[in-house]
Amino acid sequence: KAIGTDAFQEADIVGITMPITKHNFLVTRAEDIPRTIAEAFHLASTGRPGPVLVDITKDALQARTTFVRPTAAHLRGYRPKTRPHPRQIREAARLITSSERPVLYVGGGVLKAGATAELRDLAELTGVPVVTTLMALGAFPGSHPQHMGMPGMHGDVSAVAALQKADLIVALGARFDDRVTGRLDSFAPHAKVVHADIDPAEISKNRYADVPIVGDAREVIAALAAAVREEGGPGDHAAWWRDLNRWRDTYPRGYDLPADGTLSPQLVIERIGRLAPEGTLFASGVGQHQMWAAQFLPHDEPGTWFNSGGAGTMGYAVPAAMGARAGRPDRTVWAIDGDGCFQMTNQELVTCALNDLPIKVAVINNGALGMVRQWQNLFYGARFSNTVLHDGATNAATGSTRGVGSAANRGTRVPDFVLLAEAMGCVGLRCESPDELDAVIDKANSVTDRPVVVDFIVHEDAMVWPMVPAGTSNDDIMAARGVRPDFGDATDD
Incomplete structure (x- = not known):
């Protein structure tokens, strides 16, 4: 009333x-x-x-x-509508078998449909390269030789090149969002598009689909594999793979260690992935740590990566990890968070401590809102505005005086995440040196009765590479240290 x-x-x-x-x-x-x-x-x-x-x-x-x-x-x-139209499936299969430079562009819809086994069957049947979006990591094994990586703004150079030089893109449960396409009018200029999605509103919304397929990803992919077999199997992609392997070998995923011996954030995330127990679930927040987690964690198993994707939800990692642990109490769960994101939802650790949800949180603490700082560094003449999360003085919490006035470990990090974790009933740990990195991660993994927060004090000015600057073409991607790759002409020997 x-x-x-x-x-x-x-x-x-x-x-x-x-x-x-x-x-x-x-x-x-x-x-x-x-x-x-x-x-x-x-x-x-x-x-x-x-x-x-x-x-x-x-x-x-x-x-x-x-x-x-x-x-x-x-x-x-x-x-x-879950069942695809047979005529559209046949036309898509004809394009797959006749194209010279096809790519399977896989989105999160494949994971939602539980279609990972069908995807692997289709990929191995056709011999076509696979790229998986941020929301699809794990849908196709990251270690598989046909996996070219993640496309988009901070994707692998080889994945971006594969889409740009393709003559056919088979989009499965993906939506051609701006983080993947860059400037839309320059995206994959020579490619025809097969677009399969359960939501008809997504098809041709951003990129015109030459062959639109409305249906559940699992049914679509299984039908495509059957139709490809009827067409006589895969085409000859030897020249295409020579290009793909050249790009992958020339521009591999990697990073530089800080010259001053401080802790590299990429190294931290890579070692967490290497030392994590088998079957570990990973959640991430939003920002630099999110992209490094996408790049350097293992993504071989579906359903082990939790991320807010295009919503860009800072503060997502801790509550997502909490839910993952509640749903899979048999699994270790790591939240990869930044010092900015962590301050938005860290109070949920009280809920974890009170409800026997012993998640582990890695705070990649660079004393800044890192991704915004990176943009200010690259595009705004290093005019830093409202991105600093330290006081500019000596790090009283750790007794460290190095880094005052330098690019690393500058100032006292506020709050003290170790004390904050302990106040909320968690184990608090801190790591500042590469020499102690593995031991600290092992200690965190050994705690099973309470949540753990590890404050990793990392280099302030580490940057995420590769990078496609916002509003530009994917052809303008910058590889490590901002180097512009030369893709050459596809199918050159």
């Missing part, structure tokens, strides 16, 4: 969330609650998965009713 009267704390949450949910409901009667909840779960988990909000009024929550278990949800007008 109070709805619309501006009563205490009233907010039109249904209206507010409408643009960012798949659907939402307002429930005003107690007897409608079971049916609505069943419908909400059906909507959230079918078709293109997405969040559904259910707003239940206070009087409905306080009323008495008789619970009736709902039958299967039947929503008028909601009929997700």
Whole structure:
């Protein structure tokens, strides 16, 4: 009765969330609650998965009713199409077998569809290179010889080159977002596009699809593999692989260690991945540490990488790791976070400590909002504004005086994450030297009864490479230390 009267704390949450949910409901009667909840779960988990909000009024929550278990949800007008059209599948298979420079561009929809086995079968059948987006890491084994890496703004040079020089892109559960394409009008200029997605609104939204396929990724990929076999199997891609391997060998993934002997953030993340127990789950926040985690953690198993993707949600890592541990209590869970992100949601460690969720948090502490600082360094003449997270003085927390006025370890890092962790019932550790790195990570892995926070004090001015500057073409990608790669002409021997 109070709805619309501006009563205490009233907010039109249904209206507010409408643009960012798949659907939402307002429930005003107690007897409608079971049916609505069943419908909400059906909507959230079918078709293109997405969040559904259910707003239940206070009087409905306080009323008495008789619970009736709902039958299967039947929503008028909601009929997700999962089976692809056979004609489109045949046309896509014909293009795959006849193209000279094809690429499988794999997005998070493949993971959501549980289609990783089907993807590997299709890739190995065709011999086509595979690139996996940030949201698809683990959908195809990162160590597989056909995996070219992650495309996009901070992707692998070889993955970016593969898309730019392709004559056919087979997009599976991906949406051609701006982080992958760079300047859209210069993206993959010579490629035809097969675009498969369960959401018809995504197809041809950003890039025109020569062959649009609406359907569930698992059914689409299985059908494509069968159709390729009917077409007589894969084409000859030997010349294409010579180009791909040249780019991969010439511009490998890597990083430089700081000249002053301080801790490299890339090394920290790489060693966490190497020393983590088998089956470890990884979550990351947003920023430089996110890109380094995408680049240097192992991504061979599906469902082991949790990330907010295009939402760019700072503070995502700790609550995501908490949920991952609750869902998989048999697995070790590491949250890779930055000192900026960590300060947005670290209070959830209290929830972890009180509810027996012993996650591990690596705080990649460079004393700055690193990704913004990188942009200020590269594009704004090193005019640093509101990105510093230290006081500019000696590091009193560790007793370290090195780095005052230098590029590394400058100033006292605030807050002291070790003391903060201990105050929240966690184990707090700190690492400042490469010499102690493995021992500290091993100690964190050995703690199983409480959450662990490791404060890794790393070099302040480390940068994420490669990089495609915002608003530019993927052809303008800068490799390590800003070097511009020379792709040459595809299919040159």
